[in-house]
Amino acid sequence: MAEPLLQIRGLVIEATSYPPGEPPREVTLVHGVDLTLERGRVLGLIGESGAGKSTIGLSAMAYGRGGVRLTGGTIHLNGREIRLADARTLRALRGREVTYVSQSAAASFNPARQIMEQVIETCLNHGLCGKAEAEARAVGLFRKLGLPNPETIGLRYPHQVSGGQLQRCMTAMALCPKPDLVIFDEPTTALDVTTQIDVLAAIKEAIRDTGVAALYITHDLAVVAQVADEIMVLRHGRMVELGETGQIIHAPREDYTRALVSVRGLEHEEKPPAPPVLQVQNLTARYRGTNFDVLKNVSVELPAGQTLAVVGESGSGKSTLARAITGLLPPSQGRITFAGRQLSADLAGRTKDDLREIQMIYQMADTAMNPRQTVGTIIGRPLEFYFGLRGAERDRRVQELLDQIEMGKGFAQRYPAELSGGQKQRVCIARALAAKPRLIICDEVTSALDPLVADGILKLLLALQAEAGVAYLFITHDLATVKAISDKIAVMFKGAVVRYGQKSDVLTPPFDDYTDLLLSSVPEMEQGWLEQVIAHRKMESAGN
C-alpha cells in the first residue's frame, strides 16, 4: 500500500496562556489526535470554538500560530517526519507541498501589492515555473473560480475587489503552485449566505478538477457535508468521531455528533394572527452626513407575544430598523406605534415607560455588559431604575431572574469575564426581562455563539415568551434560526422589505427572486445539495 499523503499520530499541541493578573500557565490545546489523509481526498475537520480544529489544520504545515507549540507525536507528510524538521526544510515544503486558505482573505492579502504578484509569488519563489507560465496558471484559476475579468483582476489591489472575490483569489493563490494538500480554514464563514454558495461551489470544483487533497475546517456541518469525503468531529482538542460524510450526517455514533447534526432541527409552531403591539409604518431613514436611505419605506407589524423575524444579509438595513425603533436613529419619515401610542422619533422624547417596555439584546454579549460591574449590578440596575427596588428586595428579584435564565446561585457576585459565552448572553436576557418589557429587540443574539449554545439560547427565549408573553423583534441573517423562532417574517434587501407575512406564507412558493436566492442558498445537511442547487440555477438562467 502506498504512503498516505499526511499521517498524524498522537499529536499534542500546547500553548502558554496569559490570564490577566495571574502568572502565565501552560495549556494543552490538542491531546493526542490521529489523522490520516490519502492523496486526492478531502477530510473535513469540524467542531465548536476551542475544539482545536485550526490548530490541527496548521500542524500539517508544522506551523504553530502565535506561540502555539507542537510538543508531541509525529506528523508525516509525503513520507517524512516534519514536526521536528528544521526551518529550511519547512520553508521548502510550505507553499510547495501544502498551502493555506484563511477565513479572512481581506487580512491575508498584503494591502501594498497587486493580487497577481501575491498569487504567483510561491511559484516564483520555489522556482516551480517561470513568470509567464505562473501568470497563465493564475489566470486559468481565476477563470475556473468564476472571477470576473480573469485576465485583468490580478492587476488590482486587494482593497479593490469584494470579499467573496478576494476569498476566491486566495484559493487561486493556494492552488497556483499545484500543491499536494490545501488547508481551507473556514473559507466561507465570513461571507454572506448568497456569496458563500458561489465560493463554496468554486472551491469544490477546483478541488475536483485539480485532484488536490484538502483539509476543510469549519464549524458548519452542512457546509462541510458538501465538500468532504470524510469528516472528523473534534471537541476540546480530542477526536469525538471519524467517518464517511454520509455516515456522520445520517448515522452518527456519538451523542455529541448527534447533537451537532440535530441542532438545526428546532421547529416552532406559528401562532395565529393577532392584534399588533408594534406597528411600523412607512419608515425611511438615513445616517447623518450620508445621502442615501438605509431604510426605504418599511412597514411591518408585530403581534403581542409573538416573534417577527427580520432577515437579510449584511447591508440590508435590518439592524438599522432596530436602531430606528429604539429611537437611536430618528427616521426622516414614517411613524412607529407601540401599544397604541405613537412613539417619539427621538430617544430624548420618549417616556420612561416607553423605554422600559422596549428592551434590547445585542449580538456581542461581551461588549453589551460593563466589564466592571457584577452580574448582580447589571441585572439589578433596571429593577432599581424602573421600579425603585433596593437592598434585599432587589437581590431576591435578581436571583429570581437568574433562576429564570437557568443560572443558579452565586452568579450575582461574578463579573462578566468569569462567564462563558452562553452565560453572558443569558445575563443580557435577564437584564432585558428585569424591565418587564412588552417587546425585546434581539439583534443577531445567537450569531456569535456555537451552534449548541445558540440552540439553548433560542429554547430559553421561546420558553420565556410563553411564560411572560413578551414579543420579539428578531434580527438575524440565519434562516435556520428564523424557522426555529418566528411567527412572522420580513425579508429585507437593500433597505426595503421585499417579502413579509406569516412564516408559513413567506416560506411557501412562489417566491420573489431575492427570497428564492436567499432560501436556496442556505446549506442543507445533505450530500449533493450543492450540485443540485447549482445545476438548478444554471438551468433557470439558461431558460431565461
Next chain:
Amino acid sequence: MHPILKLVVQRIALGLLLLLAVSAVIFLGVEALPGDTAQAILGQSATPQALENLREKLGLNDPPLTRYFAWLGGVLTGDLGTSLTNGVDIAQAIGQRLGNTLFLAGCAAVIAVPLAILLGLIAARHAGRWPDKLISGITLTTISLPEFVAAYFVIFLFTQLIPIFQPVAMVFPGMSFWAKLHAVALPVIVLVLVVLAHMMRMTRAAILNVMQSAYIETAELKGLSPMTVIWRHAFPNAIAPVVSVVMLNLAYLVVGVVVVEVVFGYNALGQYLVDHVTKRDLPVVQAVGLIFAAVYIFLNMLADIIGILANPRLRHPK
C-alpha cells in the same frame, strides 16, 4: 484631480492655516496675558510719562489687531522688527544663528535616524528576548532624562573621565567643516541620546504592529525566507508608520536643540531665544518662537503627507 492629490493639497492648506493660527496665538495670546512691555523694558521705577512715551513710540497704543496685521505683514516680507533691548534688526540676527541650529540638528538627525531604525528593527526582530529587553531598558532610562541632565553626564564623561572634547561648542563663520564637526560633537551626542529612545521605541512598535498582520503569516506559510518576508511584505507597509515616527521625532529634536545650545554655549537660535526671554524682549521671542513653530508644523505636515502617499488604499482608489 486624483483623490490623493486632493488630500495632499488639503493637508498643506491645513498646515498653512495652523501656522496662521499659531502666529495669532503667539502675538495676540501674549498680548492678552497680564504684563506690560513698556514696564518690562523700563523697569519698576519708570515714571508714568516715560512709560507713555515709550508706548507711543512702540505703537503699543494701537488696537492689538492692527498691530498683529502689521507684524504679520512684516513677517511675510522678511521684516521681523527690531530688538527692544539693543535695537538690532531681528531678521539679521537670526540668519546666521538659524544656520547654526540647523547644522546641529542636522548632524544629530543624520546619526540618530539610521541608528534608531536599526535598533528598532533589532528589538522588533527579537521582541520579548534579551536584545529587546536590553534596548528597552536603556531607552526607558534615557527617556527619563531631560536634555540638560543628559548633557552634563556626557560632559563629565568626555571632558573629565575621558578628556577628548571641549565642554563648550563654539562655531564661527570661516571655520572649516571638519573643525565645525569636532566642535559640535558633544551636543550632537546629547541630542542623539535624547531623541534616539523615542524614535527607537516608536519604530519598534510600528514594525511589530505590521509583523502581527495576517498577511505576514500568509507570507510565512508560502515558505518565504525571513528576509523575503520582511523585505517584500513587511517593509512596504512599515514605511509609512516609520517615516511618520522619524518626522515626529525630528520635530522633537528641534525643541531639544534649545536647551542643548544653552548648555554648550552654542551660538544659535535656541540660546538667542532663551537670552531674550530672560531680557523680556518680546519682539525677538515672538519672531524666534514663530520660526520654531513653523519648523515643527512643517515636519508634522511632512509626516502626514508621506503617510497619505504610502497608503495603497489612497494611491489606488476603487
Next chain:
Amino acid sequence: MRIPLSALIGLILTGTFLFVAIFAQWIAPYPISDSSGGQWEGMSARHWLGTDTIGRDILSRLIYGAQITIFVALASSLLAFSLGAFFGFLAAVKGGWIDQLLSRMVDLMMAIPSLIVALVMLSVLPLNLTVLILVIGVLDSTRVFRLSRAVAADIAVMDFVEAARLRGEKGGWVIFREILPNALSPLVAEFGLRFIFAVLFISTLSFLGLGIQPPLADWGGMVKENKDGLIYGKSAALLPAAAIAALAISVNLVADWILTRTSSLKGGRGG
C-alpha cells in the same frame, strides 16, 4: 497579585522620594541657605555629599529641592489632569460642536512645542510658583485631554453604554458608572507620565533660569548653580541631575507596569 521586580523598585524609590519631600524640614541636616562650608568641598562627615558653589550643604539642598520640585510637579500635573480629563470626557460624551471646539483648541496648542509656548508666555508673565504651576498645568492638560477623550470615546460607543442610554440613564450615571470605571487604569498610568513630564519641564525651566527662583532650591536650579564646577572636575552638578533622573525613572517603572497590566486585560482571541 505578583509585582515584578522593576515595578517594586520603582514603587519603593517613588515612596522614598515622597517621604523625603514631605518631611524635608526635619530630615535636612542644614538650613536651606546656610553657607558655612567652603566652595565645592568634597564628601565628608560634616557634609555627606559635599558643598556647592557658595559652600552650602548639597544634601540639605537636595532634600529641600525634592520638596519644591515634587510639589510644583504634583500641583501642575494635578491641574493638568483635572482640566484635561474633565474636558476630554465632556468632548467624548457630548460630541458635536463642544467636541469640535475643544479638539481644535487643543490641536492648536499642540501645534507648537510646549517648551516654546512656555518660553513665549514666560517672557511676559511674572516668575513665581503660581504662574509656573499654571503654565505647566495648562500646557500639559492638552495631552491628558487627547488621551481621556480617546479612551472615553472608545468606551462611549460600546454596547453597554448604548444599553444604559436606551434604559434612559442620565449623563451622570453614564459618565461615572459606565465610562469612568473602565477608563481608570489607562488614566492612572497617564498620571504617572504627566508627573514625569512636569518634573522634567520644571527642572528644564529652572535650569534655563526661568523656573523656580532663588532663594528656593530646586534640582534644575542646582544644576545651573553648580555647572561651572564640572570644568574643574567638581561633580556637584551631577548630584541634582542624578536625582531628577532617579525620580523620573522610578515613576516611569511604576507607570509602565500599570500600562502593561491594563493592556493585558483585553485578552486574546479564542480559536
